[in-house]
Amino acid sequence: MSWDVLLMRAPAEVSGMDDLPRDFAPHPIGSLPDALGRLESELPEVDLSDPEWGVIEGPIWSIELNIGREDPLEAVMLHVRGGGDDVLTVILRIGQVLGCRALDTSTGDFLAEGRTEGWRAFQQYRDRVTNKPG
Template identity: 55%
Template sequence: MSWDVLLLHLPDDVASVQDIPDGFSPHPLGSQRDVLAAVARAAPEADLSDPAWGELCGATWSIELNIGADSPVDTVMLHIRGSGDDVLTSVTRLGRALGCKALDCSTGKVLADQEPTGWHAFQNYRDRVTGVLPD
């Protein structure tokens, strides 16, 4: 189970999926090569040996980066697992490196820089449905 965050170009006035105009199609993030280079600059510790599926790990969390094999890359999906608010720093850094917004797929809202509400809600839900109690 993962907390999914979509990195994509959105108009400045979009704060949630409800604000996205009908028929909207985001501008690509760039070629796969350019996206991989931006990710490598933002997170040099990322494993990008599989260019379609990168991985970034912290002490208590991991992020799978679904970049895809197509070029140009329209979006990058982050599949985030674990715990610890420091993962939000990496999400913010990746979004900035790609010049895009981060959309919390569970709430439908654009993430503000390092705003933990959606991440905390996901962890609470995950722990409740799996029966795992936090430390």
């Protein structure tokens, strides 16, 4: 079970999907080779041995980057597992590298530094339905 976060281009002034116009269509992130190059150069901890599915391993969490093979790259889905609030800093950094905002797909809100509500709610839900932490 993962917490899913969508990286996409979105205006800075909106706080969530409800603030976007119904006909909103985000601009592409950029060319696939350029996006992969930025990830590799600015996030040396990312494993892109399979460029369609990158991975970043943290001390008690992991992030899978569902990049795909479409060019230009429209969006990246992050599948986050584990625990610890430090993963949010990494998620926001990935978004910064790609020029994107990170959307918590469970709440419909864009993530911001220090806002841990969605991540913590996911962990509580996961622990309750799996009957175990982590």
